[in-house]
Amino acid sequence: MTVAFSNASSDLSQPSLDxxxxxxxEWVEAPNERRSGCSGVQRMLQHGQLLYAKKQxxxxxxxxxxxxxxxTVxxxxxxxxxxxxxxxxxxxIVYCAAERGADGWRAMLVTKALEGFTPLDEWYASHAREQCDAALQQQLLRQIARCLxxxxxARRQHGCMYAKHIxxxxxxxxSEMHCEVALLDLEKSRRRLTRKQAALHDMLQLRRHSPWDQADWQSLIGHYQQAMGRTFKTLYNATRR
Incomplete structure (x- = not known):
């Protein structure tokens, strides 16, 4: 049994899982055993394009x-x-396929690198925040809020909402600075019955693993509630751990 997906618009896709x-x-996430199997991520370069391949x-x-x-891929x-x-x-996505044989499942997901993007936690750790004016910081918080x-x-929960995945x-x-936001590592993502369930799970989890002080957090929640079109009083009072 084989299940496959490839990006037809990309000339990087190849015809077979083999x-x-x-x-x-290069292994950027060494193979580790879990879920009764093994999973790891390699970084590779093909046709000048940086790719990440998750092998399981x-x-x-x-x-x-x-x-x-x-x-899980x-x-x-x-x-x-x-x-x-x-x-x-x-x-x-460049390529994704899974194949079940006599020895069980073998699966692979290949994606393009997010060129020019930096993990949010690393961005703050590099003290880039101190080099930004208030307007740019608000733009960044607004873009993160809109993305989430x-x-x-769409009632989709990320499931592992840490700053390192933003x-x-x-x-x-x-002549102006422009912010873009992307999300990574959606392996645990799933659909929820309501928007509120998805929102509270991810946002409370993000607060526990975020780099923001209370003022920035409240600003983010203000932008987030505006984008959602509703209020979440629980989120305003959330604290870091």
Whole structure:
């Protein structure tokens, strides 16, 4: 049994899982055993394009629709496509496939690197915040809020909402600075019954793992509630741990 997906608009896609599996690169996330299987991520360069390849063997999750197990990269692929449809910038899928043989599942997800983007926690750790004026900081918080609101309005929960999974790119545009925001690592993402469920789970989790002081957090929540079109009193009073 083989399940495959490739980006037809990309000339990087190759016809088989075997050819991608044999392509090697630098391990940026060493293979680790979990979920009764193994998963790791390699960084590779092909045709001048930086790619990230997640390789898995027997690494599955179970659900009502898949009681016997399904590779987690397929759930991540679905989440990336769902987030993109909701208007969220995410890594572009180049290739994704899963194959079940006599020894179990083998699966792979290849995405393009987010060129020019930096993890939010690293951006703050580099003291870039101190070099920004108040207007740019507010623009950044507003863009993050809109990005997360787009995801949650689609009832999609990220599931692992840490600052390191929010990526930012700040560039000069028409003599002004312009902020862009993207999300990474949607392996645990899933749909929720309501927008509120998705919102509270992710935003409270983000608060516990965020770099913001209370003033910046309240500003972010103000932008977020405006983008969501509703209020969440619980979020204003959330504190870091």
């Amino acid at each position: 050819s991608w599996w044999q392509t090697q690169g 063997t027997g690494h599955t999750y179970r659900s009502l629709l898949h009681p016997w197990g399904r590779p 397929l759930r991540e692929r679905d989440a990336l496509l769902g987030a993109l449809k909701a208007g969220v910038t995410v890594p572009e 609101a787009n995801l949650h309005r 990526f930012v790119r700040i560039q000069a545009a028409a």
